[in-house]
Amino acid sequence: MPASPPAAGRDDGLPKPWGTIIAFLLPALTLYVGFTAYPAIRTLWNSFHRVLPRREEFIGLANYVELARDDIFWRAVRNTIVWACTSPLIEVTVALLLALALYAKVPGARFFRVAWFTPVLMSYVVVGILWLWIYNNDWGPVNVAMRALGLGAWTRPWLGDPATALPSLIFVTSWMWVGFNMVVLLAALHSLPKEVIEAAELDNCGWGGKLVFVILPLVRATLLNLIVLSFIGKMKIFDLVFITTKGNPLWATETVSTYVYKRAFEWTTFDLGYASTVATVWFVIVLATVLTLTWAFRQREKLEY
């Protein structure tokens, strides 16, 4: 028998393996700090400075004051928000219709699902170029089809007309993302308990009734989640605009992302400070709206089948 227990009476068991924990987390945290946290803080710091290639100069809130009066910025904000608010609704609505169609046991459902998903696998660069051609004034399929249908008077350079440029691009993102939303919704539909839907059938619900009273409430969480995701995606939109219109015509398709890029790297002011201010303000706006949305859409009660 041991003469006496070890000296330390309390909490003398296994130490927390801090060494191991740190070793596992260190690479990720280093990358996070070096390439996400530090740059983000530096952007904030930049926003109070004029940042020229060889010189930095503190200018207080001057950038923010200028930003408040910057019409192009507010135009970009408006465009981006219009985009982020309309696109999710279009995507989710069309996706729901398609998902319901496949849910109704159509032959070849697997093929449709795989085929419709493809656009989202392509880069915005590829998609942008494809749609530049599709919207081409002279030979793009849109105008060609309209002329064939006798709607020649309505043809136009879709991306060149300030009235149609933004809606045309919104249409492209919806085209891209419908398949994605459809797949998620279809998975949600398939995970619904069959009994609940059958019970509704016994309660004399037709297709419409089942949809409105049973299916929609049950996939509500998924729908809202998709809307938030799509919203976040559109708030970041850059590549598509950059490839197709560069924000033209007349800032009709300018988004905050393209504006930041232009102010930082294309305008000959060479000042990174102002672009940083735009980025900072936009960061706050995005964070606030996304948090508000998630809060507004939060699941109030857990669903029990």
Next chain:
Amino acid sequence: MAVVTIDKLTKVYDRGHAPAADNVSLDIADGEFMVLLGPSGCGKTTTLRMVAGLESITSGTVSIDGRVVNQVPAKDRDIAMVFQSYALYPHMSVKDNLAFGLKRRSVERAEIERRVANVAGILGLAEFLSRKPHALSGGQRQRVALGRAIVRDPKVFLFDEPLSNLDAALRVSTRGEISALHRRLGATMIYVTHDQVEAMTMGTRICIMNGGRVAQVGPPLDVYRRPANTFVASFLGNPPMTLLAAVATDRSGGRCLKVGDSEIELPPGRCPPLRPGSQVTFGIRPEHVAQSAAANGAMIPVEAEIVRVEPLGAETIVIARLPGVEKLVFARLPGDAAFAMGERRQLFLDCGMAHVFDGDGGALGAGDT
């Protein structure tokens, strides 16, 4: 060759909460099969995991063969554990599952092969060696889990409810296999369960736990026959011992209890003289309630109202109410006992086998069979 000594072992998970294990002390002799028995949440797993070295110890010590192992990592304690969920490596074949622990211990390749083949033979796993766990039945998985412990040839085996995921028939046969294994290997084993049948049939000794504390330790039948307190008395046995509130009267030298409207006189061996008026608990097991007075025993007749009759074939469980008592009395009677619900009739309590507990639930008197 291993003696496990647990001394005042305590585990507090969250400060301010009750300890999960509270001053647990237990000496486990070499080659003993010690069963930790208790209701769910009483701290059995916690105690076992501290012995294994998987859980830090808040205070107290665990020693193996006289050496305090509190600071020794699990892998160096020479202990093997069989988990409730089996914890087989799903991506490895049965053979690799068995060999995984040996590879780490620089056992030679040929020796590993030999041991794995040997264990597979003992457990009847030879034909499944190349299968993955998902292709095995529940019973086979259980055996692989056992085998993984056996190949290691450890000083101590730990089992955490290893049978609770098996169906009833398999549980009975595996119970027998583990007991046979214990006899064959002669190793020290600590076995956690909440199933009293497992505890009674397998244990050299059982340790009954309640709320993190040890309630009683002893050979199974001793604990059954001489429960140290009301918790043990009511936990062991099915149906459980009937426990009724009683008041000592001044008759029969302080060994006559008033239970409801009945007066029950106890033989000297079952109860010390009590101060008249003291509040105690009277306990009687179902098998000590009879439908007629036996020739030899000190049977006390009581008036009873039959509340429910459960004929089980070999025996009949009768549930009755004594006059003036809220709680029901269980009686285990022969299968041919003819009772009707609502009937009023006499039952006989074998007071030579009765138990008396004091106000705090501790057993009184040195009663014996």
Next chain:
Amino acid sequence: MAIVRRSLLLIALALYTSFAAGPFVWAAMMSLRTTTEIHRNHFAFPNPAHWDKFSDAWFKSNYAVYFANSVQVVVVAVLILTVVGAMAAHCLARYKFRFNRVIYFILFSTIIFPPQITIISLFQILVQYGLYNSKLGLTLVYVAIQLPLTIYILESFFARIPADLFDAARMDGYSDWEIFWRVALPIALPAVATTVILNFILLWNEFLYAVVLITEEANRTLPLGIQRFLGDTQEDVGMIATGLMIAIIPVIVVYAFFSERLIQGMTAGAVK
């Protein structure tokens, strides 16, 4: 009646399919035709098919370089991401310690950050450390931007591995690193495969960071190359289409083999 309704539904679905996939088929057709042929009729089949356009693009228009750069950057980034992300995810899922959830939340919340908040400073930082305009710099940035999603997907998978399994491995004598490498990672292989494919696609298509951090022709990735080519030769529709196909084909190949896994990966964050 039911048959009519069913056929109408099928026709509608077929129409939607041609709408969703049509542009790619069109681009594929144009990639095998010369610009002159295309301008004669934009919607004709390639006849004859000019396969040599692919070798032209590959050798004469520098697509070989773009392609090699893309492969190099994406493969290295995905490798690092998988190991680093899995280590962090395993740690967060398995060990209980103070700040565990705080760290998880901080990492995870960056998913909603607009890239602008880091991109300007990343430009400055990479310039400072001589990583601007280098494949290494872009690779590290790619790892950083995909890390949150990778950790999120893997953590939720690792968290479902029963703790008993790790305890069993511990009693079998394995160290924490070996438990991660030989138990956790092999078991999580399906989830790891999902993140590998997802990261491959997303980084293969990445454009914004590339356009900011790479300017030199020799370091351009495919999306940059295509954009550059578009700028240089606006009118050469045929060659641009060939370039598009070079960028699309790897994605299509991966998709053909792993469509379910890829769909699963892309939608992993969306399904609740």
